[in-house]
Amino acid sequence: MRPFTDMTRAAQLPQRSVIPVNTIGRLSLYRRLLSDQLATGARQVFSHQLAALAVTTAPQVRRDLMTIGFSGSPRRGYAIADLVTAIDDVLVRSVETAVALVGVGNLGRPVLAYYANRQPIRFAAAFDRAPEKTGRVLHGCRCYASDQMTEVVAREQIHVGVIAVPAAEAQAVCDQLVLAGVKGILNFAPVRLRVPAGLHVENVDLMMALDRVAYFAHEHR
Amino acid sequence: MRPFTDMTRAAQLPQRSVIPVNTIGRLSLYRRLLSDQLATGARQVFSHQLAALAVTTAPQVRRDLMTIGFSGSPRRGYAIADLVTAIDDVLVRSVETAVALVGVGNLGRPVLAYYANRQPIRFAAAFDRAPEKTGRVLHGCRCYASDQMTEVVAREQIHVGVIAVPAAEAQAVCDQLVLAGVKGILNFAPVRLRVPAGLHVENVDLMMALDRVAYFAHEHR
DNA sequence: GATTATCTGTGAGATGTCTCACAGCATGAG
DNA sequence: CTCATGCTGTGAGACATCTCACAGATAATC
Known part of the structure; x- marks a missing residue:
């Protein structure tokens, strides 16, 4: 007989956030x-x-x-x-949170503009596949090539990644961010991302939002 | 004794959507x-x-x-x-849903671009306070003055309003949309809107989204 | 045609979140 | 100082949603 056999439940891991x-x-x-x-x-x-x-x-x-x-x-x-x-x-508003944007396109630019200079969020870096964007600075945020991600995330102590790339590339970008050491992800791409357990993903899904409104708008006539 | 007295529950109103x-x-x-x-x-x-x-x-x-x-x-x-x-x-994707955008600014324009030509959503009108925008056409969507809202919403049979104005104006715009006969609202302003019971509001709150990611990013270290 | 594998449909229970009602207490009035 | 007021803090229950396990069913195989 193995020890601890009659523990009906293992001791609860305290990881589950106390705050819903x-x-x-x-x-x-x-x-x-x-x-x-x-x-x-x-x-x-x-x-x-x-x-x-x-x-x-x-x-x-x-x-x-x-x-x-x-x-x-x-x-x-x-x-x-x-x-x-x-x-x-x-x-976490009493400490500065460094954030990285991935995808400086039609969606990424307005997102950057919206969040720019909102303390205590600091966009410390942006990444884009397109080489002509590398080195440019938007809203005080420098654009790097994607293969510099690991290096820059470590150097700037970036905790959060914001994904604003097309759906087809989102999972690859997500994997790269996770590998680079990011602890949370804000995802604007219309897919669900697969991440290691415990890592938090917040989805902003504009298509879903409109589908929901449309559904309830036609419900309550 | 009245008939049906022993009905323990009145016939359920079908209004509560069966689908969560x-x-x-x-x-x-x-x-x-x-x-x-x-x-x-x-x-x-x-x-x-x-x-x-x-x-x-x-x-x-x-x-x-x-x-x-x-x-x-x-x-x-x-x-x-x-x-x-x-x-x-x-x-409601089997019927076209006519939508109105209010606020053609830094947030409204990319939202319009994102949703443009996504069947079966049709942006039938945009509204903005700034007179110089009246008459312009963006992504196939004509811009009207705000005081034409009631008229245009009725004419174009618009069911859904999208609010992309500054927080301070959001409630007034919302009231105007509700009065014009809109049945659902997609709200990008960082406030909660007061609407008549039953009318559905979907909030897309970018600040809240980042706050949530930051919180969980610092939780799971 | 009989058999088997495996996928769906769903009741029942677990979980998480919100609501209600009221006890307890700090404050201001007398 | 004593009392009355009305707001907070919270247990307990209502509610909604998700999870699990398995009965039932159908297609493929022999």
């Missing part, structure tokens, strides 16, 4: 809304006010803030400035 | 993958093959196809051509 994905998304939204509120001079906010801004429910807001261990005060609500700081700590 | 949102999204993905397969000459597909392409599980695929009432055959799998047609029927 959806909660992370809402925190990102809360942070933006709260920054706006700060700018208008507000200092405290109630869960039902934040819920109204984020178009969700007050218990949902309280549950989310509870999840990140942030406390408010009865009758006074939550201190906005402290809350923004707390959310910044959870999302 | 996530399933709709996966169907959109399946359809694309299957089209590619057709092009390579494949005629039949097994659930585990489609699952591999979509990076999900075989039971998930079978459950999704069961949800739309599509049947395969043991030992032969699913007929690809028929399946594409069945998915096209569920998603």
Whole structure:
């Protein structure tokens, strides 16, 4: 008889993030809304006010803030400035995140323009197959040849890759990024990427988004 | 005693879509993958093959196809051509959907370029506040002044609005679209829109997407 | 025609997420 | 200081979604 035979479950690996994905998304939204509120001079906010801004429910807001261990005060609500700081700590917004863009085409350029200079995200490098783009600088971001990826990702300590290449090339680019040591991927290509377990891929699928809207638009007539 | 008193539940309103949102999204993905397969000459597909392409599980695929009432055959799998047609029927891809873009700026233009000429989506009109854009035609899509929205949406039978304006203007544009009679909205602005119950809003939030990737990238080191 | 392999269809259970209701407490008023 | 107010923190339950395992079925083989 082997040892540990009667362990019905192996000890749970702690890797599974304590914070649900959806909660992370809402925190990102809360942070933006709260920054706006700060700018208008507000200092405290109630869960039902934040819920109204984020178009969700007050218990949902309280549950989310509870999840990140942030406390408010009865009758006074939550201190906005402290809350923004707390959310910044959870999302990685208190340290700079270096990002690499792959694919400087019709999709990649506007993506770069959108994210350019949004602290604490820094686009440290771009890559493109087309040799004539190598060496050019867009929005403060230098373009390299694809075969320099491993070297540049290591040098610039890039943690995140953004894929904006045609569907047919996306998996190859993804493999290259993973090999280079990237820890997360934002994928604009309309395919699903195969990655090692634990590595996070966030898909932005414009075709799927429109298909969903169209479906529900024709549902509710 | 009133008749039917002992009905424990009132007849369910059929409004709640039988098909889960996530399933709709996966169907959109399946359809694309299957089209590619057709092009390579494949005629039949097994659930585990489609699952591999979509990076999900075989039971998930079978459950999704069961949800739309599509049947395969043991030992032969699913007929690809028929399946594409069945998915096209569920998603609204068997009828043309007229769409309006609001905001022909740095975000709106690439969005228009991306979706241009993708059947069965037709961008029937674009709107922009800037008067100098009125009358111009981009990717076969004519630009109108914002105050013509109600008229044009009715004339072109537009069902879906795409919002690509700055955050501060998004809610006003949304209200205008809803008033004009749009049934679904695809929102690229980094805010949550308040809409009448039942009307579907699909958010594409690029900032949130990057925040989520950054969070998980720093989790799994 | 009988047999076998293997794939589908699906009930039932596991999992994850959201909702509700209310106890507890900090604050402001008297 | 004491009380009343109304907001937070959270357990427990509702709900939705995914996973698993296997019964059933069909095509290929002999």
